[in-house]
Amino acid sequence: MTPSRLRGSLVTAVTWVLVLAFFFPVAWMVFTAFKPEHQAATVPPTFAPDFTLDGFDAVFNRDMLPYLINSLSASVGSTLLVLVLAVPAAYALSIRPVVNVRDALFFFISTRFMPVAASIIPVYLLLQSVGGLDNITWLTILYVGVNLPIAVWMMRSFLAEVPRELIEAAQLDGARLGTEIFRVVLPIVMPGVAAAGLICFIFAWNEFFLANLLTAQVARTTPPFLTSFVDGRGQFLAVLSAAATVAIVPVVLAGWIAQKQLVRGLAMGAIK
Amino acid sequence: MTVLMTAPTRRRPRRPPPAGSGRARGLAVSRALLWPALATSIVLTQIPFVLTIYYSLQRWNMLRPGDRGFTGLDNYVSVLSDGSFLSSLGATVAVTGSSVVLSTLLGMLFAVLLDRSFLGRGVARTLMITPFLVMPAAAALVWKWSIFDAATGMANWGLGLVGLPPVAWNTELPMVTIIVVLTWQYTPFAMLILLAGLQAQNKDVLEAAAVDGAGALRTFGSITLPHLRQYVEIAVLLASIMLLQVFDPIAIMTRGTGGTKTLSYLLYERAFIGLEVGEAAAYGVMTVLVTIVVASVALRTLFKVFSTEGVGR
Structure with missing residues (x-):
């Protein structure tokens, strides 16, 4: 890989990290929406919850x-x-x-x-x-x-x-x-x-x-x-x-x- | 904005009327097409503003309906001597100023990064415009409870990962939370305008610079930035005008605590919690005056662009 191409991929990687960081709050909101209530606000955050539609059920109830x-x-x-x-x-x-x-x-x-x-x-x-x-x-x-x-x-x-x-x-x-x-x-x-x-x-x-x-x-x-x-x-x-x-x-x-x-x-x- | 209605003096010569139809008839048709929109706008925005000015000259609290009358400029005197107006003006300037500067800088960064071609650029752009589409009320709620919550929020979890102590964002740094949310929502807006600017750049000039051996940074500094100037101005001014009236995150996240009581929130509090119609109307008029100062700069810039382009060509 030439230095300039290497630099290009580096910039691309940085771009993606920044874009994903910017998008994170939306992604996290949607992710949290599919969690059961007791796993939504935990310390540390729950990354592998039991996915459920209970939240949406509650919303329409x-x-x-x-x-x-x-x-x-x-x-x-x-x-x-x-x-x-x-x-x-x-x-x-x-x-x-x-x-x-x-x-x-x-x-x-x-x-x-x-x-x-x-x-x-x-x-x-x-x-x-x-x-x-x-x-x-x-x-x-x-x-x-x-x-x-x-x-x-x-x-x-x-x-x-x-x-x-x-x-x-x-x-x-x-x-x-x-x-x-x-x-x-x-x-x-x-x-x-x-x-x-x-x-x-x-x-x-x-x-x-x-x-x-x-x-x-x-x-x-x-x-x-x-x-x-x-x-x-x-x-x-x-x-x-x-x-x-x-x-x-x-x-x-x-x-x-x-x-x-x-x-x-x-x-x-x-x-x- | 009635004050701004003193329109530019230089007027373009009228285009000749279309062939085959009388000039007078053409004008009548145009007026008929224009007036419904114009009248709607006047009824819904200008007349209420005139009423606001009228109310601002009245002694009027909804709790004391009997005691209502003309007081001249008394409301303005109490607004200006109260101290809350000045601190609120300061809060408005701080919130608007920092959010606008930050979102323009970040918007510039993202515009440059997303102008390059790279794998998945379309997806990256789509993800990047999303914060601008998210309902501000939803954004404020999610940021406050999901990100900035002192105990379970993601911000403190992130700080913990790098060994930093937790911060009580919502209670101790309300101003920071507001600015972060607003910057997050307005960065895509600035990015879109600046991206349009980058795409409107003359590619030949850039190639010529590259042929002449100018580096990427040099080209950006001496060719791209000057070209973008106009777009930066527009992004800054439009964002300022929108952010000067910002209300949602303040009402939802801080309720005006910690130095975040902007003019629009103060007016809301006085009018609809304190029921002080006269005084709140005076706040309204003052808010308009502040906006006019910013807007007249904005309008001048917009019209500069506008006249170089020409009315309808």
Whole structure:
């Protein structure tokens, strides 16, 4: 082996050690989820436990399903609404002439930077006065407000990459706006729509602050529900790990499968 | 952010309208496409912010509903003279600053390592983005109870392996636990942006440098790093903006103890535990002001990139 190849393998080995160290907390969580409770928190750690599904059983016996369904409806609902609003807006900003493109874009991106602290008190009081607390529809609507600017920003970047000639050709052919959008532009930017949708879904699924504050029992979503697994009286690590594993699976799997879109979406949203 | 709405003054000339359709009609269509999103955004974010400003000028505790009225800047005076605002600002800067710096440095390291081609690179990248996908509430819980627990946590077990004494992470070093978790979650984010930067590098220049006999370190220092500068700036600024409002790990792991009471947690405590609407609203406005300082720097950078690229080309 030449010195440079040796060095290469060394760097590869270091890379793998670091990557695995970084991934360790996730792996350990999943591992702990399959342990019986008495082997979950031991000194020293149990590396060869009696694998069991008891933790997952306990999680669903505590009725996790309604919380997952709430999370799912808030995330999917808000993502769809966001896309319906963001795609036309981004289209107007990047392909159709609008008077103040920069002003509008500037507005969207600056609302993204506005902390929730800026609006949470009036939102809470308003929802309280109309009986909108602990209501999944209101939570969904608020998630639209949170994610809309990101989606507009990302979609604008993706739409800017559509070859102008293609649209002009369609317009010369006398294509109506609907045809222009649905037949010509949308098929090209579909990966972009998927990327923006995925990122909105992830943010909504993982959101804790608003969910914790604005929901109680009926509309409670998964992130605040997870905290209820911490039990001051006894051992809870296996059940907690099982619940956390269930909670992260949808987003982690989606992110892994659609990794290309995710990376592109983040890069587009961040850089362009 | 209403203050930031003073948009850049230099405006690009408008593109000529598409052939075959009237200019006015084109504009009307565009407005119709744009307005639903714009209106939604205004209703859901701007109007509440205006209300927050209004509340911040009121004497209003939910426990004393009768005693409510205009107090001018009294809430701001008490916020600024209280001391908790300043210490909270310090906590916010410490948490945000260290997590951002650490995740950018680690993100750079991983970006460089994962940019090389090696066996299993795809898998390694997949594993590396996972912490960013993990629900922050789940991450906070698992780190607190599974890794940092003083008796049974993996951190102390690891210290024991190399002969070091155990540390009471959660009770004695809450700040460290928060920063570690945030760094863990944001390193993949920084890595992805920096990786995009590395991939956008002009390969010819790198080859030319290699032909000229420049070593790997020299090439990285004088070609790659300057090229990455813009990407580093973006990673730092976006991460700062997200981390300035961070709430989940603080609420779940420390409840603001040990110097971790950031502005967003302080506001939550005042408003929803102390029920001090007026004062909490003042905290909200102050938080926005702090964010604006960071965000305006961020926006300037983003728009610098943006204008060199050109609006919609």
